[in-house]
Amino acid sequence: MSGSVSRPKPGVRALLELDRLVHEPARLAILTILAAAEEVEFLFLEETTGLTRGNLSSHLSKLEAGAYLTVKKSFRGKIPATSCRITREGRRALDGYRRRLFDGLDLAE
Amino acid sequence: MSGSVSRPKPGVRALLELDRLVHEPARLAILTILAAAEEVEFLFLEETTGLTRGNLSSHLSKLEAGAYLTVKKSFRGKIPATSCRITREGRRALDGYRRRLFDGLDLAE
DNA sequence: CAGACTGGTTTGCAGCGCAAACTAGCAAGA
DNA sequence: TCTTGCTAGTTTGCGCTGCAAACCAGTCTG
Numbered sequence: 001m002s003g004s005v006s007r008p009k010p011g012v013r014a015l016l017e018l019d020r021l022v023h024e025p026a027r028l029a030i031l032t033i034l035a036a037a038e039e040v041e042f043l044f045l046e047e048t049t050g051l052t053r054g055n056l057s058s059h060l061s062k063l064e065a066g067a068y069l070t071v072k073k074s075f076r077g078k079i080p081a082t083s084c085r086i087t088r089e090g091r092r093a094l095d096g097y098r099r100r101l102f103d104g105l106d107l108a109e
Numbered sequence: 110m111s112g113s114v115s116r117p118k119p120g121v122r123a124l125l126e127l128d129r130l131v132h133e134p135a136r137l138a139i140l141t142i143l144a145a146a147e148e149v150e151f152l153f154l155e156e157t158t159g160l161t162r163g164n165l166s167s168h169l170s171k172l173e174a175g176a177y178l179t180v181k182k183s184f185r186g187k188i189p190a191t192s193c194r195i196t197r198e199g200r201r202a203l204d205g206y207r208r209r210l211f212d213g214l215d216l217a218e
Numbered sequence: 219c220a221g222a223c224t225g226g227t228t229t230g231c232a233g234c235g236c237a238a239a240c241t242a243g244c245a246a247g248a
Numbered sequence: 249t250c251t252t253g254c255t256a257g258t259t260t261g262c263g264c265t266g267c268a269a270a271c272c273a274g275t276c277t278g
Contacts, residue, residue, distance in 0.1 A: 013159055015138040023134070024235080029124040032214060042257075050122055055236060057258055062234095078244065080256055098214060105141060105207060133266080151226075164267060166227055171265095187275065189225060 015104035021066045022097040026051055026059050031094045034069060034086035042082040060084060068093055124213035130175045131206040135160055135168050140203045143178060143195035151191040169193060177202055 022028060029049045034040055046056050063069045068090030072083050086094075131137060138158050143149055155165050172178045177199030181192050195203075 012138045012141055012157065015134045015141070016159065018134050020234095023132075025124045025127050025132070026235080029121045029213065032121055032124070043255095046256095048121065050125065052237070053257055054238075054259085057256095058235080061258090080243080082257075101210075104138065129265095135266080152224095155225095161268070162226055163228085163269075166225095167266080170227090189274080191226075 011103040011106070013104075014100040018100055018104075019093055019097050021062065021068065022093050024059070026055060027063055028097075030056075030059060030063065030084075031068065031086065031090060034084060035091060035094055039083050039085050042084070045084070063090070066093075120212040120215070122213075123209040127209055127213075128202055128206050130171065130177065131202050133168070135164060136172055137206075139165075139168060139172065139193075140177065140195065140199060143193060144200060144203055148192050148194050151193070154193070172199070175202075 022031060026049065029051075030045060033045065033048060042053075042056065042060075045051070045060075046053060049056065051059070060069070060071060064071050067087055069084050069086050072085070074081050074083070131140060135158065138160075139154060142154065142157060151162075151165065151169075154160070154169075155162060158165065160168070169178070169180060173180050176196055178193050178195050181194070183190055183192070
C-alpha cells in the first residue's frame, strides 16, 4: 500500500506554507484594507478593523519590520497623524497568500 | 466627521472573528482532508500533510477537544490504527470559516 | 533476550497576540 | 501656572500555542 490510495490532494500542503506574517487575522484585515486604498491613516484603520490602538500599533510594527508596509508620521495641524502604505512586497505577499489559501481550500469544493 | 468617509468595507471585520481552532494551517489542512473523505487514518494524514507525528497528534487532540472530529482507535492485525472522522460541528465550523474568510477577503478583488 | 521498528503521546520552550499600563503633546479651567 | 482631561499612539506583561524532541508501548527479527 503506502498511502497514495485516495486522490492525491495536491494543494493541501500549501496551507502549511502560508506566510504567518500575513496569516494573522488582524494583519490580514490591515493588508486587505491597505491593498484597496493607496494610503490609510492609523485612526481609519482603528475604526475600520475595530482593533484597539495597542494591537493595531504592534501589528503595524510587525508588518513594517517585514517590509510589507511603510509608516509615515506627520502632523495634521498640531495633532500627530500616522499613515500607512502597502509596499510592493506587501502586495506580493498578500497575493501569494491568497493564491496558496485558495489552492489549499478549493479542492474540498 | 466620525469616520465613514471612505467606503464601509463591510466584510473585513469578519476576519477578526475567524475561528482560531480552524484557522491554524495544520488544522485547516486536516479538516479540509477530513471534509473530503468520510474516514481517514492517522498515517494517511501524516503522509498527506507532511506534519510530524507529534504535531499531528496534538492537533488532532485539539480538534477532538473542540468536538470537530472523533477519533477511533482500533487494530489492524496486531498493529494499532487510529482513524478520524469529522463531526457535523466540524463541518459546520469549516464551512463557516470559509464563508467568513471569503467574505473578508473578496472585497479587495 | 537485545535491538530495532511501528504507531503514536507527552514535554519544554520559544514566540505571539492581546489587554492594560504608560507616554507625550495640546487645550481649557481655576 | 498648576492640573485635569483629551488625543494619538507605544510599551509591557502574561497566558496561550505550535513545534521539535524526547518518550513510550507493543511487535518483530536475529
